[in-house]
Amino acid sequence: MSKLVATAAQTIGPYWALIEHPEWADLLRAGGPNAGYDKGERITLTGRVTDGDGATCPDAVVELWQAGPDGEYEAGFHGYGRSRCDADGCFHFTTVKPGAVKGRGNATQAPHVTLSVFARGLMNHVSTRLYFSGEALNETDPVLGQVPEARRGTLIARPAGAGVWQLDIVLQGEGETVFLEV
Amino acid sequence: MSDPAGYLKVAPGSQPPLDSPGYGSTHKRHPKQAPIRIAPTLTESLAPRMTERDYPSFADMSVHEGRQAQGERIIVGGRVLDENGKPVPHCMVEIWQACSTGRYHHPLDTHDAPMDPNFKGEGRVFTDADGNYSFVSIKPGAYPWRNHRNAWRPNHIHYSLFGHGFAQRLVTQMYFPGDPLLALDPVFNATPDVAARNRLVAALDMDIGKEEWALGYRFDFVLRGRDATPMENPQ
Numbered sequence: 001m002s003k004l005v006a007t008a009a010q011t012i013g014p015y016w017a018l019i020e021h022p023e024w025a026d027l028l029r030a031g032g033p034n035a036g037y038d039k040g041e042r043i044t045l046t047g048r049v050t051d052g053d054g055a056t057c058p059d060a061v062v063e064l065w066q067a068g069p070d071g072e073y074e075a076g077f078h079g080y081g082r083s084r085c086d087a088d089g090c091f092h093f094t095t096v097k098p099g100a101v102k103g104r105g106n107a108t109q110a111p112h113v114t115l116s117v118f119a120r121g122l123m124n125h126v127s128t129r130l131y132f133s134g135e136a137l138n139e140t141d142p143v144l145g146q147v148p149e150a151r152r153g154t155l156i157a158r159p160a161g162a163g164v165w166q167l168d169i170v171l172q173g174e175g176e177t178v179f180l181e182v
Numbered sequence: 183m184s185d186p187a188g189y190l191k192v193a194p195g196s197q198p199p200l201d202s203p204g205y206g207s208t209h210k211r212h213p214k215q216a217p218i219r220i221a222p223t224l225t226e227s228l229a230p231r232m233t234e235r236d237y238p239s240f241a242d243m244s245v246h247e248g249r250q251a252q253g254e255r256i257i258v259g260g261r262v263l264d265e266n267g268k269p270v271p272h273c274m275v276e277i278w279q280a281c282s283t284g285r286y287h288h289p290l291d292t293h294d295a296p297m298d299p300n301f302k303g304e305g306r307v308f309t310d311a312d313g314n315y316s317f318v319s320i321k322p323g324a325y326p327w328r329n330h331r332n333a334w335r336p337n338h339i340h341y342s343l344f345g346h347g348f349a350q351r352l353v354t355q356m357y358f359p360g361d362p363l364l365a366l367d368p369v370f371n372a373t374p375d376v377a378a379r380n381r382l383v384a385a386l387d388m389d390i391g392k393e394e395w396a397l398g399y400r401f402d403f404v405l406r407g408r409d410a411t412p413m414e415n416p417q
């Protein structure tokens with residue numbers, strides 16, 4: 001039985017840019033927590049955030065949380081990034097491709113990163129996962145397995161150039177992204 | 183290694199629904215489909231480790247480059263706990279707010295009120311080993327926001343907290359006691375449970391304030407807690 005109740009979330013609003021540090025979108029930035037990190041495959045993650053009218057959300061901010069190439073969290077690689085959406089509603093992260101992560105029981109999770117979207121008009125953030133198309137482990141990933149097949153594609157990034165992966169996030173309506181909660 | 187414990191279910195009415203009709207911007211931005219509930223894996227149970235080395239703290243927002251901001255100086259302090267009442271130590275708290283006239287130090291804010299050049303409006307602090315935090319700032323002003331006829335946001339401070347599990351991530355706003363605009367604010371009133379909503383209002387606290395220097399306000403944060411009972415299959 002809990003003693004307390006979690007604080008109510010409130011929207012991040014339009015002025016969260018006061019705490020914006022654009023360099024946080026580059027997890028490998030010089031002088032940053034992963035400066036000099038040379039393991040794994042360097043990648044760019046990008047995507048467009050759109051609303052129920054298909055309009056872009058240039059005021060939105062996307063946060064990333066991921067394991068390192070060895071599939072471990074915060075063990076030699078600091079897996080946090082934050083990217084504002086640009087005028088086209090697109091986020092951009094520079095990072096390394098995560099490895100497969102241990103799942104519940106004896107399961108193995110396919111390589112994935114968590115993306116959370118915060119924006120004016122979102123009373124609380126919404127979170128999803130980005131998987132990489134073509135990964136054999138996607139077929140047996142327990143979380144992907146929970147997502148109805150028809151909507152699974154909303155979690156799977158496509159290659160969009162050398163080392164570039166793209167996953168658009170649709171907040172509402174046709175092609176709506178599958179969001180996850182615990 | 184055993185599986186990560188689940189999180190306590192969200193108490194009914196304690197969180198604002200994503201579809202909050204009084205707040206116009208939610209209309210086209212709230213997902214229509216329910217989220218899929220998953221059992222927490224390492225991904226949801228761990229969290230980025232923020233340290234002051236990589237994310238330096240700046241706890242006095244009332245001074246910018248040695249110059250004092252205008253307005254009513256305040257000290258805000260309190261604790262960060264989880265739902266089981268356990269303190270959350272070394273938790274990064276990001277803070278941002280408008281200046282005393284209700285203007286954000288940002289080009290997007292075109293509200294016709296004088297911008298205080300000595301108030302940038304960003305702060306960052308970490309809780310200590312017992313979950314305590316505090317910072318110095320200026321009481322923010324109310325500002326208009328076009329949501330409905332003559333809409334004004336009550337005085338508020340924005341916060342972003344990183345707990346010890348990604349599922350504990352919290353972005354919220356703190357309000358001030360006795361503000362008549364609270365009754366009219368669709369963001370504040372979106373949380374259905376009255377007690378949960380009122381917990382977003384700080385308490386005047388003369389022990390936190392400093393004599394002849396600043397008024398004090400107490401505000402505690404509660405992050406989601408783990409369920410001690412074994413996780414049922416969420417499917």
Ligand SMILES: [Fe+2]
Nearest residue numbers: 013015338340
């Ligand atoms: Fe605000």
